[in-house]
Amino acid sequence: GQQVMQIPQYQHVQEGEDFTTYCNSSTTLSNIQWYKQRPGGHPVFLIQLVKSGEVKKQKRLTFQFGEAKKNSSLHITATQTTDVGTYFCAVNTGGFKTIFGAGTRLFVKA
Amino acid sequence: NAGVTQTPKFRILKIGQSMTLQCTQDMNHNYMYWYRQDPGMGLKLIYYSVGAGITDKGEVPNGYNVSRSTTEDFPLRLELAAPSQTSVYFCASTERYQETQYFGPGTRLLVL
Numbered sequence: 001g002q003q004v005m006q007i008p009q010y011q012h013v014q015e016g017e018d019f020t021t022y023c024n025s026s027t028t029l030s031n032i033q034w035y036k037q038r039p040g041g042h043p044v045f046l047i048q049l050v051k052s053g054e055v056k057k058q059k060r061l062t063f064q065f066g067e068a069k070k071n072s073s074l075h076i077t078a079t080q081t082t083d084v085g086t087y088f089c090a091v092n093t094g095g096f097k098t099i100f101g102a103g104t105r106l107f108v109k110a
Numbered sequence: 111n112a113g114v115t116q117t118p119k120f121r122i123l124k125i126g127q128s129m130t131l132q133c134t135q136d137m138n139h140n141y142m143y144w145y146r147q148d149p150g151m152g153l154k155l156i157y158y159s160v161g162a163g164i165t166d167k168g169e170v171p172n173g174y175n176v177s178r179s180t181t182e183d184f185p186l187r188l189e190l191a192a193p194s195q196t197s198v199y200f201c202a203s204t205e206r207y208q209e210t211q212y213f214g215p216g217t218r219l220l221v222l
Contacts, residue, residue, distance in 0.1 A: 006152075013118055031208055042200055042213040043153070088152060092208045096141065097168060102152040 006101030019076040021104035023089035033071045033090040079108050114214035122220045123191040131186040132202030141204045142184040146197040201216045
């Protein structure tokens with residue numbers, strides 16, 4: 001079945017450093033969503049990418065969808081302690097299901 | 111709007127006991143989902159519903175049952191609880207397929 005690989009599993013950064021997480025699929029995706037989960041919290045929607053090569057920005061966050069629509073990335077510029085949490089990608093499959101990646105947990109040291 | 115609400119927040123069960131996790135949304139969303147999240151892991155889809163009276167299995171449905179008698183409510187039933195069901199359970203809803211999912215705060219379940 002549909003699977004998405006998300007790397008890295010963990011990332012430790014010093015505050016002010018950049019951070020990137022990647023999501024890869026073996027099949028072409030119709031779209032991809034990104035969610036953030038703070039420690040002890042629930043996933044919160046960040047953004048959805050639909051078009052091939054699409055790039056969207058939210059302040060210090062940059063989201064990209066690959067040209068072949070098989071991969072995506074989330075880049076955070078100059079991390080802050082408020083960026084701590086786990087970032088998940090999610091893809092929609094046939095049959096109304098959504099599959100989540102395993103997530104990348106971001107640790108930020110002040 | 112309260113969004114998606116879940117009860118209880120935390121529960122301890124003994125092996126073999128049963129319980130129902132409640133999920134309610136007030137956004138009139140047709141699509142609702144149940145996920146489980148094991149410690150340090152991603153979300154696994156248990157069951158989903160595309161509307162009242164319609165449910166279907168996700169990735170990990172064994173040991174669970176659901177019903178959807180109204181648009182608002184999507185309870186998850188655990189029969190014969192097992193330690194492997196220790197997890198955090200999240201309910202989510204969305205207005206249309208392939209759009210933003212809104213998550214509830216979660217139910218932490220410990221089976222001993």
